[in-house]
Amino acid sequence: MKPDASRLPTRRLGKTDLEVTIVGFGGIPIQLETEENAIAAVRRAYDLGVNFFDTARGYTTSEERIGEALEGRPYIVATKSGDRDPDGAYQDVLRSLQNLRRDHIDLYQLHGVNDDEDLEKVLAPGGALEALRRARDEGLIAHIGITGHRRETLVNAVKQCDDFATVQVPFNLVETEILDTLVPLCQERDVGTIAMKPVGGGNFTNAPLAIKWCLTQPITTAIPGMANVREVEEDVAVARDITLTPDEQAEVDRMTSELDQRTCRRCRYCEPCPQGVQIGMLLHGRSIIRRMGAERWKEWGAIDVIASADLCTECEECLPKCPYHLPIPDLIREHVAYYRTIPELTED
Numbered sequence: 425m426k427p428d429a430s431r432l433p434t435r436r437l438g439k440t441d442l443e444v445t446i447v448g449f450g451g452i453p454i455q456l457e458t459e460e461n462a463i464a465a466v467r468r469a470y471d472l473g474v475n476f477f478d479t480a481r482g483y484t485t486s487e488e489r490i491g492e493a494l495e496g497r498p499y500i501v502a503t504k505s506g507d508r509d510p511d512g513a514y515q516d517v518l519r520s521l522q523n524l525r526r527d528h529i530d531l532y533q534l535h536g537v538n539d540d541e542d543l544e545k546v547l548a549p550g551g552a553l554e555a556l557r558r559a560r561d562e563g564l565i566a567h568i569g570i571t572g573h574r575r576e577t578l579v580n581a582v583k584q585c586d587d588f589a590t591v592q593v594p595f596n597l598v599e600t601e602i603l604d605t606l607v608p609l610c611q612e613r614d615v616g617t618i619a620m621k622p623v624g625g626g627n628f629t630n631a632p633l634a635i636k637w638c639l640t641q642p643i644t645t646a647i648p649g650m651a652n653v654r655e656v657e658e659d660v661a662v663a664r665d666i667t668l669t670p671d672e673q674a675e676v677d678r679m680t681s682e683l684d685q686r687t688c689r690r691c692r693y694c695e696p697c698p699q700g701v702q703i704g705m706l707l708h709g710r711s712i713i714r715r716m717g718a719e720r721w722k723e724w725g726a727i728d729v730i731a732s733a734d735l736c737t738e739c740e741e742c743l744p745k746c747p748y749h750l751p752i753p754d755l756i757r758e759h760v761a762y763y764r765t766i767p768e769l770t771e772d
């Protein structure tokens with residue numbers, strides 16, 4: 425099928441001259457698929473008119489698969505490096521170019537800048553930003569962006585540094601705080617907003633409706649992770665008409681109220697637990713498994729995280745610290761019961 429990007433609405437990506445489709449391709453899940461399925465998913469998205477593909481050096485095979493699937497085709501690619509050493513970050517740019525089979529990358533992002541200390545480090549002389557400026561000066565990348573999970577840190581990033589053309593941040597039915605501060609600031613500074621996790625890292629039911637709601641908000645683009653052709657077709661279809669019907673709005677309200685009390689936002693205000701329970705990671709593990717796979721989480725220490733749940737005395741000291749009033753001990757029990765069903769996480 426011939427690509428026809430005109431069939432999907434686009435928005436300008438901040439201060440860049442890039443017109444990106446309002447739904448972009450989130451490149452995390454394809455690393456868990458067979459190569460054949462992954463390439464089919466990427467090509468289907470392209471054929472349906474998606475022109476914006478987001479990946480990362482940290483997503484194992486994702487860059488290579490997108491590079492192979494779209495070699496020679498015109499599309500806008502964003503990738504990222506989590507390396508804080510400038511030489512390492514520069515080498516990551518070169519590796520990304522090779523993996524993506526491109527002579528330049530449209531948007532290169534500093535990956536996962538999640539607190540002010542890290543921000544200070546990447547912005548300081550000799551920090552990773554210098555590597556991206558050098559790559560931009562050399563024409564290897566066109567624009568620089570930043571990604572992270574804490575809106576306060578991203579607000580500081582936009583205020584402190586004019587280099588950032590985009591911010592990428594979680595945004596979905598129950599993570600809406602960026603609408604108060606970060607989004608208005610980005611609009612004022614002409615910085616593009618890329619919504620990651622529009623379906624809560626894959627944990628929400630009715631993903632298309634959750635994505636559609638995101639697209640009604642003042643963001644530039646949403647990049648749901650898409651694992652296969654079916655998900656691509658469902659997710660992309662919503663971009664053709666983002667008007668919410670009254671029934672859809674009612675369902676959005678119902679989902680929001682249900683998810684609000686069940687969804688951990690990974691803010692970690694509830695920590696530290698006096699008993700050493702790793703609350704944030706326990707409640708985030710399901711999303712990691714969905715996006716990166718249980719094996720990967722195990723490599724990152726899942727067994728110790730899950731074991732920490734046994735230390736919970738149900739003292740409830742964490743409850744008043746959670747701004748979302750989540751029933752933390754109940755959620756921990758539910759998550760651990762799920763982890764115990766996964767063979768990779770039960771054997772040591």
Ligand code: SF4
Nearest residue numbers: 688689691692694746
């Ligand atoms: S349980 Fe509450 S306070 Fe703790 S990380 Fe999740 S949302 Fe934040």
Ligand code: SF4
Nearest residue numbers: 697736737739740742
């Ligand atoms: S209820 Fe459990 S997780 Fe929360 S503070 Fe007490 S021991 Fe820690």
